[in-house]
Amino acid sequence: MIENRKEEHIRIAEQKEVTSSHNYWDDITLVHRAIPEVDFDEIKTSVAFLGRKLNYPLIISSMTGGTELAKKINRNLAAAAEKFGIGMGLGSMRAAVEKKELEDTFSVINDFKVPMKIANIGAPQLLKQGKPAFTNKQIDEVFNLIDADFLAIHFNFLQEMVQPEGDRNSKGILKRLSEVASSYPVIAKETGNGFSHKDALNLIDAGVKAIDVGGLGGTSFAAIEYYRAEKVNDREKMRSGLTFWDWGIPSPASIIE
Ligand SMILES: Cc1cc2nc3c(=O)[nH]c(=O)nc-3n(C[C@H](O)[C@H](O)[C@H](O)COP(=O)(O)O)c2cc1C
Known part of the structure; x- marks a missing residue:
């Protein structure tokens, strides 16, 4: 079931218009500096971020895994990350926990020298839903599978609400996050709906190392789920x-506030 869903997400993102109605980055104008006082040839794009050296201040955010198509995408992305010396996250590794034979759709990243590798699990999976929560051992398995530098935990509770088979319990997530963040270097991420100032403070209190705000303005997962619901004519989910x-x-x- 996860494999089908992942494949559908990729295909819908590829074929349909799934962005939010407004790109909020278009509202930002950089202030012109008429007196730059820099020598262009001396500009270095490399940065140290969370103790890793990247050739550019760029990280490919967590996207996919769990299907053959996703393996191909991850291989291509990892090759690009190696070539340009930038970081890369993998998509939710729940599929690898539930089905061992899907592990290589993620571990394909190990074939490349990616300077920052980010494992990924969902906050909903840290809690008991219709099924048991991920155990510490399972978290360890996904982290070690790719010899990760960081563990991204995605907060996609809104997506879970609009998804037909969504996990809807978020009670106790901050406590569980604190436990996990005391054992792993955690990056908290949203998946397209952003973190408020208050939630960001909660995440810092819980001990995360960084926040990927993943705010509104790019891909809308509600839009992706709309198209999935349309396929099965589920009017409520549409x-x-x-x-x-x-x-x-x-x-x-999300960044400025
Ligand atoms: C097809 C697809 C699959 C995604 N899967 C994941 C995932 O498994 N885990 C995750 O943390 N984020 C996932 N995301 C969310 C992205 O990492 C990102 O946060 C989101 O698309 C917002 O970024 P954007 O504004 O650049 O589109 C996925 C996005 C897309 C389009």
């Missing part, structure tokens, strides 16, 4: 997909 299509905190506001 309605919630439409309602939340443009929901969230724009990425620039």
